[in-house]
Amino acid sequence: MTTPLKKLSPLCQLAAGATGRVCELRGDEDFCQRLREMGFGEAALVTKVSGSTTSLCQINGTRIALSHAAAMNIMIELLPIGPAHDRSRAPFPAPASPKLNATDRTR
Template sequence: MPANAFSAAAHRMTLTDLPIGAAGRVCELSGHAEFCQRLREMGVCESVVIEKISGRGTLLCQLCNARIALSDRAARHIVVEIMQGEKRWKG
């Protein structure tokens, strides 16, 4: 999965707190094991880059070429490292 072309800043935050329009690399999944597994199976696994498109209560994110909707509560279980000044994602 895409990861290594990004220069990561040291800012870690939940996906909920990621600013709109910013991209972050997933570095930790927390919460119930079942939910974490489903996230991984859908491609939201550790080291992928995810971009927050919009949303407050419900988030709209871009993951590679897929658009993912996440509830705010779900996004709180995804810890990302914000990516700065880089392209959004790598194919």
Template sequence: MTAAQLPLAMVGAGETARVARVRGDSDLCQHLASLGFVEGAEVKVVSRAAGDVIVNVKGARLALNRTMAGRVAVTL
């Protein structure tokens, strides 16, 4: 049984999730991968507002807008 995936934009503040996949063209996927959004990476949501999120990933704190956060599928 596989865990249900949801967009990173829907993860609540204080929750930790794992990246399942990144949707988008190759340039976008490469950009997000260079930031640490690779399959299996642990992502902690620090705060969120209207779909925009601030996360900790691979020791860095990053902000993603709703569109970018919606392209990162995670499992809780």
């Protein structure tokens, strides 16, 4: 559930070039599961490359296209930092976020 401090918006509304943190996955279980399996789980850093209907994102160094309906179900917290590919492979991982059940794999 969202906390009052965070302002969440769906991934499709993220501006091109902006980076956000995945906070919540909505929609069917199997869809959420696949997103998590592809590294798109909670706490992942994602940079929007382009697109408003179909979104193109950069996550962990890979480019992933998501249809509008899919991007609507990914709730993002906007981060005031640069593109994810600069940060996603920092040499050593940051400590895992305690509030998430060990799904922090963005380091």
